[in-house]
Amino acid sequence: MSTLFPPAVCPRLIVKIGSALLVDPDGSVRREWLAGIAADIAARAREGQQVAVVSSGAIALGARRLGLAKGGRASLEDAQAAAATGQIALSQVWAEVLGAEGLTAAQMLVTLDDLEHRRRYLNASATLDRLLTLGVVPIINENDSVATEEIRFGDNDRLAARVAQAAGAAGVLLLSDIDGLYDRNPADPAAVHIPRVERIDGSIEGMADAGSASGMGSGGMVSKISAARIANSAGADLSIASGRIARPLSTPARHTLFVAEKAATARKAWLAGGLTAAGRLIIDSGAVEALKGGASLLAAGVRGVEGSFDRGDMLDIVGPDGRVIARGLAEYPHGDAIAIAGLARDGQEAVLGYTPRNTMVHRDHMALL
Incomplete structure (x- = not known):
């Protein structure tokens, strides 16, 4: 087992962090863990790697501040209000922990339409490229305050894969509450961990479990495999790894790596990764x-x-x-x-x-x- 996506072979990396890793069940930020992530990003930056973060957590944070039931997911209106309230707190935390490491954070909120329409996709791509070239760490999230049930990514796994396409990243790391893909629900004692996937086919898709173990997030293994397909089609490897450890970007740990296909042209990668x-x-x-x-x-x-x-x-x-x-x-x-x-x-x-x-x-x- 080795550290995932070393800078020498992955000049640009997208890291997705789920709600359950950022926010405790009581709605408070796991600041010490997040500070470790910031330290890892800073270490990678010193080695020449450019890192962007797709960060969940806005709805969970906002729900706590507003006292909303079901973590802010009781209704679309509650989720939108929680997102609007929580996003400003989330951005502040990221700016603080990255600033402590001498890094500048930038916020990018996107909707499904921003990455599904070609001209807007190219605009987002140009912004990402410029931020990363300047050494800034973009913190990206779906704009849940305006997204609707019909027009939304629905989970940040697929958003991370789409962002990887737009940024021209070679790797996507999905930090989650599970350490990869298993041949059946990992709650089954007989479940076998799958360390490497060369091709996503029906047998791989059949292993997915749609549930989100924490109850805080919106994606399960189905969304992660969908994200892997999008990333791989654009020539980016994708890994699912547990974030339930300190310093997961610098600590060797078990994971599942989905190996990229030969990279398509940028336009065809955009077409293949479309969600609507x-x-x-x-x-x-x-x-x-x-x-x-x-x-x-x-x-x-x-x-x-x-x-x-x-x-x-x-x-x-x-x-x-x-x-x-x-x-x-x-x-x-x-x-x-x-x-x-x-x-x-x-x-x-x-x-x-x-x-x-x-x-x-x-x-x-x-x-x-």
Whole structure:
């Protein structure tokens, strides 16, 4: 067992810290533990590593200050109020512990839309890059004070993976209340720890448990595996490790490492990591094979169209077995897509009344999953 993501091989690292690690059940900050994290970040910075932190805890802190039931999660309105109150306290704590180590903290609050829309994603990416280049430690959280149930990440595991894409990070470390992936619920005495995952497939996904052990957070192993898929698609390794130890960034400990695939282009990594889709195209087996061979998606291979979308919207591309195999940008609005689904090119113009485009989804605007 070795220290995770050493600076020599990981110039940029994203560290995600869950609510249960930052905040005790009574709602107070675990300041001594957090000071240890700050010391570890400072040590890595001196070795040349740039670190950004995705920090949970705002809702838990705000709920204590407002006296809200169920840790501030009894309703969306309570969560938003708790987040607005707790975020300022959380930022202050981070500024203090990092400042004690001679580091400057910056706050970035993002929403799902900020990272799902390409132009806003690029803006966030540029801000992150500049902060990290300046030696600042960005403290990032979802803007829960304005997020809704329909438009939100829902957990900071996937947010951390998306931030890694935007920052061009080589590693993502999810510090949690568990030391990695097990072949079944770790509460089972027969559960076996999985130290390394080379490929995320159905057998790996089947090991996930959706529960959050602390009751304070919003993510379980399902969200962590989803985060690993997003990070790996962008060429970043991801590790799940326990934060229930002092100085977890400098103490060798058991963990699970999800190994990155060959890095995709920045645009395709953004497409692959998308969490929202305006619609779905169901395709036949022939089209599946064509896409795997690097082809664009033609209307002739589409067997069904779902959702309401415009040209340029993100779509899931689904095989005959119901599995999402790719994600891409629509070349047609949904009405036209429905009209030409299954048709060869020579039959499309008569239906549309204009010369059709060459593809339903072009390969340059598509990422296989």
